[in-house]
Amino acid sequence: MILAQVFLALVMATNLAVVAALDRRDATADRRRHDDLENLRRAADTDGLTGLANRRRLDRDPTTAGQSWGVRGEPLSLLIPDVDEFKSYNDRFGHPAGDRVLVVVAAAIRSTLRTPTDLPARYGGEEFVVLLPHTGLADASRVEARIRHAVGALAVSHDRAARGTLSMSVGVASARPDDRRADHSRLPTEADAALHAAKRAGRNRVECA
Numbered sequence: 001m002i003l004a005q006v007f008l009a010l011v012m013a014t015n016l017a018v019v020a021a022l023d024r025r026d027a028t029a030d031r032r033r034h035d036d037l038e039n040l041r042r043a044a045d046t047d048g049l050t051g052l053a054n055r056r057r058l059d060r061d062p063t064t065a066g067q068s069w070g071v072r073g074e075p076l077s078l079l080i081p082d083v084d085e086f087k088s089y090n091d092r093f094g095h096p097a098g099d100r101v102l103v104v105v106a107a108a109i110r111s112t113l114r115t116p117t118d119l120p121a122r123y124g125g126e127e128f129v130v131l132l133p134h135t136g137l138a139d140a141s142r143v144e145a146r147i148r149h150a151v152g153a154l155a156v157s158h159d160r161a162a163r164g165t166l167s168m169s170v171g172v173a174s175a176r177p178d179d180r181r182a183d184h185s186r187l188p189t190e191a192d193a194a195l196h197a198a199k200r201a202g203r204n205r206v207e208c209a
Contacts, residue, residue: 049099050106053121058129077140077174078187079130080195081109081147084167084203086126088160101166102126105151112146129188137174137208144170144206152204167204171195174209 045057083089083105090098102122109120109128119131130147132140148168156166171194173187190209198207 047106047122050103050122052106052110052128053119055121055123058119058121058123058131074134075136075174075176076187077132077135077137077172078191079132079140079144079147080123080171080188080191081128081130081144081151081168082170082195082199083126083151084169084199085158085161089158089166092158092160098126101156104154104156105166105168108150108154109147112143112150118143129191135174136176137172140172140174141206141208144172148204148206162202163204169195169198169203170206171198172206172208 045053047054083101086098086101089101106120106122106128109130113120113130115132115134117133118135121129121131123129130143132143135143148170151166151168154166158164158166161167171191173190173194175187194207194209198205201207
């Protein structure tokens with residue numbers, strides 16, 4: 001009788017250990033699946049060349065920023081920095097060199113941002129976008145000045161550029177909820193128009209919408 005009880009206790013203890021091990025294995029598998037999904041999400045939202053957010057991420061985030069803009073009554077600004085004469089740089093030095101330039105320009109842009117909510121992204125080709133929640137036009141203008149200074153400080157030789165080195169033009173647009181005419185959804189269009197005005201005015205400059 002005693003042996004039977006001991007045997008039964010051993011069987012129960014073994015079963016409990018097996019169940020605990022299976023639970024731990026399932027929990028580990030769940031964590032791995034979660035980590036894998038998170039890694040896939042980050043990869044889908046990241047530009048493979050520069051490591052910045054990509055257009056997919058940017059197209060999603062303005063909606064969230066716009067909701068904050070309307071609910072909290074905070075300003076929202078958008079910058080579109082664009083590398084000047086980039087096509088001629090690619091033609092002169094080749095696409096691998098152009099890719100290297102985009103990488104260092106992206107790093108320069110990222111280095112100028114001071115707030116965790118600021119979102120730098122590569123929108124396509126040599127065009128970047130910086131989304132600045134909680135930022136009015138005056139502060140956005142200071143950010144764009146830091147960006148152009150940082151890119152200029154790279155001193156990347158570009159003999160087809162007017163100054164002989166790589167530069168950027170930037171379009172800036174900003175909206176405040178207390179302005180009844182303001183509409184945050186128009187910021188990309190307005191910043192793009194400002195960028196084209198900066199290009200027409202001679203490049204290596206900023207224009208505000």
